[in-house]
Amino acid sequence: MLLIHCPYCEEERPELEFRHAGEAHVARPAEISVESDEAFEGYFFIRTNPRGIAYERWRHIHGCGRFFNAVRDTVSDRFFTTYKAGGKKPDAAKFAGAATDGKDKG
Numbered sequence: 001m002l003l004i005h006c007p008y009c010e011e012e013r014p015e016l017e018f019r020h021a022g023e024a025h026v027a028r029p030a031e032i033s034v035e036s037d038e039a040f041e042g043y044f045f046i047r048t049n050p051r052g053i054a055y056e057r058w059r060h061i062h063g064c065g066r067f068f069n070a071v072r073d074t075v076s077d078r079f080f081t082t083y084k085a086g087g088k089k090p091d092a093a094k095f096a097g098a099a100t101d102g103k104d105k106g
Contacts, residue, residue, distance in 0.1 A: 005082045006060045007068050013060070021057035023047045024069040025089055051075060053092045058082070071095055 002015040029035050029043055048054075054074050059067050071080040071090055080095045 002077065002079070004058065004070070004079060006063055006066075007082050007084045007087075008064045008066045009060065013063060017060060017062040019059050019061050021059050021067060024055040024057045053080075053095055055089060057085070073098075 003012040004015055004018050005012045006018075026043070026047070029039065032040065032043070035043070052073060052075060054072055056070050056072055057067055058070050059065070067085045068082055069085060069087065069089075070082045071092075072078065073080065073095075078098075080098065081090060083090070
C-alpha cells in the first residue's frame with residue numbers, strides 16, 4: 001500500500017484515504033463563455049498523459065478533505081513530493097534523475 005503525505009495534515013496516510021483528481025496546473029480560461037469549441041475541448045478534456053514525472057491533483061477525502069498537488073512518477077508510482085494547492089510548481093529536473101526508466105531495479 002502506498003503512503004501519501006498530505007501537506008495540510010502534515011502526515012503520511014494510506015492511499016485509500018485519497019482520490020486522484022486529475023492533472024495539476026490546468027489554467028481555466030478567463031472568459032470560458034467566449035472560447036471556441038476547440039479551445040473548450042482542450043481545456044475540459046485534453047490532458048497530458050506522461051510516462052515518468054507527472055503533476056497531479058489529489059484530494060484527502062477521508063482526512064481534511066482538501067485538494068493538494070503531487071509530483072509522481074507514473075511508471076514506478078513513486079511520489080516525489082506533495083505541496084499545497086496554489087503552491088509553486090516544482091521543477092521537474094529536480095526529480096528527473098530519481099525517476100525510473102521503466103526497468104525494474106529491484
